[in-house]
Amino acid sequence: MSGITDRPSSAPTAQDIALAERLATLAGEALSRPTTEVADQLRAHSVHIALLERQAPVVAELLSMCRAAAERWQAGGYGHFSVARNLPAAPPAIASLLQSAIDGEDDSQLHELIARACAASTENAQKLIAIGAGVHALLEAGPRRFPAMAATEPIDPRRLPDLRARLISAQQGKPAVNRLALALFENTGTLVPYLDAADDAARVLLAQENDRLAKARLYHVDEEMTEAAIRKAERGRKGALAPHRVPARRGFIAFGKPLVRTVPEGEERPADVVAVSWGPWAADFAHAPGHLQPTPVAGPRQPFWRWFGPDGVRHIEAFDGREHPTWWLTFWTRPTHAVPGTPPLMADNETTIGATETPGPMQLGTTDEVSHVVFACWDFITQEQVTKRPITQQRVQPRKPTDLRRDRRKGVVDDSAVHLVTLRGRRPRPTESSPAAPVPIGRKLDYRQVIAEYDRSHCMNPHLHRDDPNKERHHHEEITVIEHVRGPDGAPLRPTRESRTVHQLTAETAAPADPK
Secondary structure, three states, rough: OHHHHOOOOOOOHHHHHHHHHHHHHHHHHHHHHHHHHHHHHHHHHHHHHHOOOOOHHHHHHHHHHHHHHHHHHOOOOOOOOOOOOOEEEEEEEEHHHHHHHHOOOOOHHHHHHHHHHHOOOOOHHHHHHHHHHHHHHHHHHHHOOOOEEOOOOOHHHHHHHHHHHHHHHOOOOOHHHHHHHHHHHHHOOOHHHHHHHOOHHHHHHHHHHHHHHHEEEEEOOHHHHOOOOOOOHOOOEEEOOHHOOOOOEEEEEEEEEEEOOHHHOOOOOOEEHHHHHHHOOOOOOOOOOOOOOOOOOOOOOOOEEEEEEEEEEEEEEEOOOOOOEEEEEEEOOOOEEEEEEEOOOEEEEEEEEEOOOOEOOOOOOHHHHHHHHHHHHHHHHHHHHHOOOEEEEEEEEEOOOOHHHHHOOOOOOOOOOOEEEEEEEOOOOOOOOOOOOOOOOOEEEOHHHHOEEEEEEOOOOOHOOOOOOOOOOOOOOEEEEEEEEEEOOOOOOEEOOOOOEEEEEEOOOOOOOOOO
C-alpha cells in the first residue's frame, strides 16, 4: 500500500472539530487574560495537534469558524475584517490564505491550499494554527474589545509631532513590509514600482514615504479654514500649480475637520481623511535600498513605475524632478478599529500632480476630492507671497528640546514645530437686538454687508498689463478674496441670502438659506 493511501484523511472529523474548538477557546483566553498558564496550555495543545498529524483538518475547521465569526462581525456593523491590517506581523502568504477563508473561498480549493501549506513544512503548519486562532479570537472579541469608531476624530495639533514620529517607526521593519506587500498583492495600489516582487515594491514605497514624513513641515488647519478650502476646491483652480505656491518642499497637513468622500449609492464609504503628506517625486527608486532595480524590459525605454487607472496600466519612466517638479500626495486615515499593533494612521490612497498641470474642476468619487482641498490650502497659505491681501495667519508651536531629541532618535529631520494656520478675521453674527439696516443713500454705506468669497486673477505687474496682452513678460496669480464684511464699524448688519453650499466633504451640511 502506498504512502499516500496510508496518510491520514484531510477531512475534519469529530475529533478535529473538538480540537479546533479547544484551540479557539484557549486563544480567546490568551487575548482576554494573557497569563503564562494560558500560554503554556495553548502551546501544549498545538503540540498535541502536531503529534496527531491533524494540523491540516484542524486548521480547515478553525478557518470555517473564522468565516462564521466574520459574518457576525459584519452583521454587527464593524465592516470588512482585514487580516493584514489587524495582524500586520503575519507573513503575506498566510495572511492571504486566511483572508480567502474569511471572504468565502470555495471549501474544496481552500482545503487543498491548507493541505499544501501544512505539508510544505512544520513551521507553516504551526503558523497557520497560531495565526488562525488569533484571527478567530479577534473576530469574537471585536464587538467587546475593539469597537468601531462612530465618528472620526481630527488630529490634535498638540499630538501631531508625536504622531508623526510613531508613524515613521510603524513603517519600519518586516511587519510594515508584509502589510503593504499583501495590499499590493491584492492590487490595491494606484502607483506601484516596476518590480516583480511585492515585498521589494513595498520597500521602495515605505522608504520614500518615510523620507517625506521625516523631513515634512507640520501644518494644522482649523475647521473654518478646512471648510473654506472645500468651497475653493468645488470652484476649481483655473491655473497650473507652481513650486512657489507650495508652502514647503515636504509637508504634512492635518485637517481640523476630517474629509468625507463621496461614494456611489449602496457602496461602503471609505474612512475619512484626517491628514495628507506630500513631497517631491521623480518616478525613481530614491531613498530605497541600493540593490533594488526595476524589472528589465525589452526595448530602449526602461519603466520605473506603473500607474493603474480605469483605462488600463501606464508605464512611467524616471524623469528629472528639478526640471519637471512633481509632488506625491499620500492620504492618511485613522484605523477603522482600535486593534493593538496597528499604526496610528493608515495610508489610504495616493496621487501625483505636476507643476505644469491644471487641476481643473473637482471630480466627485475620485482622488480629486482630497487633493483639490490640499491645493486650496496651499494657495491660502502662500497667498501672502503674491499679494498684499493675506487671508491666513500662522502661529508656530515649537517643540521642546527634550522631545525634539527623542524625535531625532526616531529618524525625524524636521524641527517638529507645528504651524497652526487659521483664517484672518471672523464673520460677525447678527444678534436679535441689531437694528434694521437703513436704505443706502448714494455711494456712502451706512450699513454692513457680508460679501461672499470669490476667486480672481491677480496681475503681478499692472504696468505691463496693457502693453503685454499675451502675458509674455508678466503673469497672473490666482488669489481668493475670503468672505468679509463691507461697511463702517458699528453700523447695523444687513442680512444677505446665502448663495454657496458646503460640499459633502464635511460631515455636517450647510443649512439652506431662508427663502423669505
